[in-house]
Structure formats: structure tokens, C-alpha cells
Amino acid sequence: MSIINNALTGAAASQIALNTVSQNIANLMTPGYTRQGTLMVSQRATQAGTVSPGDGVKVPSLIRFSDSYKSQQMWQAASELSQRAIPQPYLTQLEQVMGDDESSINSGLDGFFGALNAASVEPTSLPLRQQVITAAEALAQRFNSLNQVLSNQQASIAQQRTSTIDQINSVSKSIAELNSDIAIAQATGTNPSSLIDARDQKIDALASLVAVQVVEQPDGTRSVSLRDGQPLVVGSRSSSLSVQANPDGSQTLKLAFAAESFTITSTRLGGQLGGLDDYERDVLNPLRKSVSDLAGSVADRVNTQLAAGYTMSGATPTPAPPNGPLFTFDASGSSGVLRVVDGVLAADLAFSSDPTKPGNSDNLLKVIDVKNLSVTVGTLGSVRMGDANTQMVGRLAMQSQQNQASLATAETVRNQSEESWKSTSGVNQDEEAVSLMQYQQMYQANLKVIAVANQLFDSTLAMMAG
Incomplete structure (x- = not known):
């Protein structure tokens, strides 16, 4: 009977x-x-006749309740969030180090030029001269640290x-x-939803x-590539990323x-990998060059001016050590970029x-004035030596604040994209309870229909038997 068949299909569909x-x-x-839903379709009548329902x-x-656009938005938000989050600990560390008044380069410069000012009161005082050397060593230590x-x-x-590259691979x-x-699941008629979720x-x-x-792709697979189109995954094949170290x-x-x-x-990588490259290219490398340029300028300007003067014995400081320069600069030095010449005496x-006048301080005053000279420092360009570190710290603080603002925005966008995805694909407890x-x-x-059909069938049998 069709009534029983219909009820059986309905019971099976509801199961x-x-x-x-x-x-x-x-x-x-x-x-x-x-989340998944059940697609039900009415089966057409196979019996002839206009009264066959x-x-x-x-x-x-x-x-499968999935919106590819919302998934794409969520993945883009993940990339932006990671790109902003990964450099922030580095920025925070540099802010703390460079902003510490006790160990900053500014403190070292003030101490060095303060010692020179103290020595100008009595240029022949060996203790005051020794204090200059001690302050120079402290300044060099700050640069090196x-x-x-x-x-x-x-x-x-x-x-x-x-x-990160190992994780990507x-x-x-x-x-x-x-x-x-x-x-394979789609080809064999198996539900692939859990695999797609994974x-x-x-x-x-x-x-x-x-x-x-x-x-x-039409076969259910997805091709994944970098922003510039280089393939990471095509079908069942994946690429391999690697790092090549350069001489520099x-x-x-x-x-x-x-x-x-x-x-x-490295300009459009995004994600953690892009965040590392952005920080290295835009913050770390320029800052390293600025610090190196400033250290080199301090050594060059101070040494050049000292070379124009005379020691307490009346000798010029060049060319024979120990009557040589006060500082030695080495941009790639393993022991530090700046140090005081070994064996230099007060x-x-x-x-x-x-x-003829050991007590003369004219050249000393010119050494003191070096702090006010303009020097070329990294991306800052031409700046006053005494202001260079302050501008470096200010630039770093601005970069950190901009990144923090971008990070906060990225977190908001990511949260919103997740909520948008959940509104379509997430499980709603109330909706499922109703269903x-x-x-x-x-x-x-x-x-109940089957039970009624059985009653009708029994009644029909009883009637025929009577």
C-alpha cells in the first residue's frame, strides 16, 4: 500500500x-x-493517474551550512592579526631598553660630555681627565649593550x-x-563534511x-597559494618553503x-612570516644602522677634534699610540661597535x-661642542648629535603605537569575522532544540500513519473474511 510506503519514507527521512x-x-x-542540515525532496509519483499523490x-x-566568502574574510583577518601581533614583543622590548634613563645612550652622552665640562674647569687635573675616560667607557658600553x-x-x-616556515610546510x-x-570521499559517496572542517x-x-x-576546485579540493600567486597546495601536492642565508x-x-x-x-607575505619581515625591514635594520651611524659619528668627531690638540706633554695625539684617538669604531665588531682605545692615559x-700651555682648554671646549654638531644618522638624516638618540626613541615609540593601534583593529576585525562565520556555520543550541x-x-x-494503515488493512481483511 502506498500509504505505508509513504509513511516509511517519512519515518526514514525523519530518522x-x-x-x-x-x-x-x-x-x-x-x-x-x-553545522549540517537535512535536505528533503518529495518523490514523484510512479503510479499512473491524476489522483496519485x-x-x-x-x-x-x-x-553543509558554509559561506565561502565569510571563510575567506576570517582567513584574511587571521593573517592581518598575526602580522601585527608577531612584532609587538620586539617593539616593546626595544622601547623598554632604549627608554631606560639609567642605561640609555642619552644618559651615556650626557655623562661623557658632562665629564668633559668638569675637566674644562681644571684641564691639568688627572682625576678629572681619568673621569673623562671612565665616562667614555660607560658611553661605549651603552652603545654595545x-x-x-x-x-x-x-x-x-x-x-x-x-x-614558521617549518610549520607552513x-x-x-x-x-x-x-x-x-x-x-575520495566525494567520489565514493561518503559525507566529507568532517574532512572539510578539518x-x-x-x-x-x-x-x-x-x-x-x-x-x-570542481572535485572538492582547494588550491592554496601565496598572495603573489606562488602555489602552496594544488590538489594532493604541496610545495616546500626554505630559507637561504646570505653573506650579509x-x-x-x-x-x-x-x-x-x-x-x-617579502613585501606581501602577511601573517607571522610577513610580520617578521616587516619588522626586520622597517624597524630593526634601520635602527641598527642608526645606532651604528651614531656610534661612528661620536668616534669620528671626538677623535678628529682630539687630533687637532695637544696632550699635557705638548705632543700631538697622532699618529703613535697611546697618544692616539680616544674611541675605536667597528660596525661589525664582535666585541662591540664602540670601545675606548686600550692603554689610553689621562x-x-x-x-x-x-x-706650550698644558692648562689651555681651547681644544677641550671644541670637543665639548661636538655634541652640538650635525651628524647623518640612518633614516633620520642630518640631526644634532645630542638629539639623535631622542629622535630614534621617538620614532620607535611612534612605530610601536601605530602597530598597537593596527593590532587592536585587527583583533576587532578577527572577532567580527568569527562571529559572522558562526552566524552561518556555527551550531545554535536553541535552533537545534526546535529542530x-x-x-x-x-x-x-x-x-501513526503506519498504525492507521495497519488498522485499515485489518478492517479490510475482516470485512472480506465476513
Whole structure:
């Protein structure tokens, strides 16, 4: 009887729907789970006649509530958030180091030129002259300490970049494997929803490491590439990123896919990888050059002016040591960029402009005035020596504030994109509870139809028997 067949299809469809609802409820708190629905379609009548209503209902497939646009927005937000978050600890550390009054370069410069001012009161005083040498050593130590912090950050970035690339390769491989599994599932008629969820989570993790473009393919796989188009995943194949160390200490990214090899530019990487490159290129390297330029200018200007004067013995300070320069500068020195010449004595400081007058302080006053001379420092250009460090600190603070503002915006955008994704793909407990009751009623109603059909059948048999 068609009434029983129809009721059986309805009961079967409601069971499938109840199973789907139970799956959604079971994964209410599962991160990245995309809710599913049951697609029901009326079966057309197979019996001839205009009074044949149909052959019940069927479930051709389940619906996966997914919006590719919202997923893309969430992945882009992940890239931007990571790009802003990764450099902030480095910026904060430099702000604390360079802003410390006790150990800053400004404090060292003030101490050095303060010692020179004190010595100008009595240029022949050996204790006051020795104090100048001590202040010079303290100034050199401040430069070297800051340079060591910058070098440590450079090494940390290189290590973190290598670790990030390893993660990119691992996640890309996982996405390629899931692509293969999804293609097989679809070809064999298996529901691939859980595999697609796992792949989306992997893509989200990859997007936080480096900005990606994702393209859906007809076979259900997804191709993933960098912003500039270099492939990371195509079907079941993934690429391999690597780092090449350069003689100048920099690093070059290489990408190998199949038989092709690409050199990756670092201007549009995004994610953690892009954040590291942006910080290194825009903050760390310019700051290292500025610190080196300032240290070199201090050494050059002070040494040049001392070379124009005379020591307490009436000798010029050049060319034979120890009557030589006060500072030694080495931009790539392993022991520091700036140091006081070994063996320099208090009496060897050429403060006098007259070889017959050891107490003359004319050249000393010119050394003191070096602080007011203009020097060329990195991206700052021409600045007063005494103001150079202040401008470096100010520039760093501005960069940090801008990054913090961008980071706060990125966090807001990411949170909003997640909520937007959840509004479509997330499980709503109240909606599922309503669906659970509706499909339960549908199931019970179809069983009631079967019961009525059985009664009718029994009545018909009884009537025929009578």
C-alpha cells in the first residue's frame, strides 16, 4: 500500500534528520565545526493517474551550512592579526631598553660630555681627565649593550622565521592530504563534511602563518597559494618553503613546487612570516644602522677634534699610540661597535690648543661642542648629535603605537569575522532544540500513519473474511 510506503519514507527521512541534529548538538562546542542540515525532496509519483499523490520523501544529501566568502574574510583577518601581533614583543622590548634613563645612550652622552665640562674647569687635573675616560667607557658600553640587544633580536627573528616556515610546510602537507581524502570521499559517496572542517581549520592555521589565496576546485579540493600567486597546495601536492642565508646576514625565501623554484619577495607575505619581515625591514635594520651611524659619528668627531690638540706633554695625539684617538669604531665588531682605545692615559687627552700651555682648554671646549654638531644618522638624516638618540626613541615609540593601534583593529576585525562565520556555520543550541522536537513529531506522525494503515488493512481483511 502506498500509504505505508509513504509513511516509511517519512519515518526514514525523519530518522536521518534526527541523526543530523544529534550530530550538530554533539559538536556544539567543537571548534571549527560546520553545522549540517537535512535536505528533503518529495518523490514523484510512479503510479499512473491524476489522483496519485506521490511516493513519499527522500533525502538526496545533507546540507553543509558554509559561506565561502565569510571563510575567506576570517582567513584574511587571521593573517592581518598575526602580522601585527608577531612584532609587538620586539617593539616593546626595544622601547623598554632604549627608554631606560639609567642605561640609555642619552644618559651615556650626557655623562661623557658632562665629564668633559668638569675637566674644562681644571684641564691639568688627572682625576678629572681619568673621569673623562671612565665616562667614555660607560658611553661605549651603552652603545654595545643596545647593539647586542638588536643583534639578539636579529638572531631570534631568523630562528623564528625558520620555525614558521617549518610549520607552513607541515600545514600545507596536511591540507594536501585532506584534499586527497575529500576527493575520495566525494567520489565514493561518503559525507566529507568532517574532512572539510578539518581542512578549513588547517587553512585558518596556515593563514595565520602567511597570507593565502584559496580557490575551490570542481572535485572538492582547494588550491592554496601565496598572495603573489606562488602555489602552496594544488590538489594532493604541496610545495616546500626554505630559507637561504646570505653573506650579509639576511635571509632569502625559496619555494619549490614540482620542478619549479621561486624566490619569494617579502613585501606581501602577511601573517607571522610577513610580520617578521616587516619588522626586520622597517624597524630593526634601520635602527641598527642608526645606532651604528651614531656610534661612528661620536668616534669620528671626538677623535678628529682630539687630533687637532695637544696632550699635557705638548705632543700631538697622532699618529703613535697611546697618544692616539680616544674611541675605536667597528660596525661589525664582535666585541662591540664602540670601545675606548686600550692603554689610553689621562695625560694623553689632547685638550690644549697650545703645545706650550698644558692648562689651555681651547681644544677641550671644541670637543665639548661636538655634541652640538650635525651628524647623518640612518633614516633620520642630518640631526644634532645630542638629539639623535631622542629622535630614534621617538620614532620607535611612534612605530610601536601605530602597530598597537593596527593590532587592536585587527583583533576587532578577527572577532567580527568569527562571529559572522558562526552566524552561518556555527551550531545554535536553541535552533537545534526546535529542530529536534519537529523531527521527533514528524517521526511519530509517520508511525501513526503506519498504525492507521495497519488498522485499515485489518478492517479490510475482516470485512472480506465476513
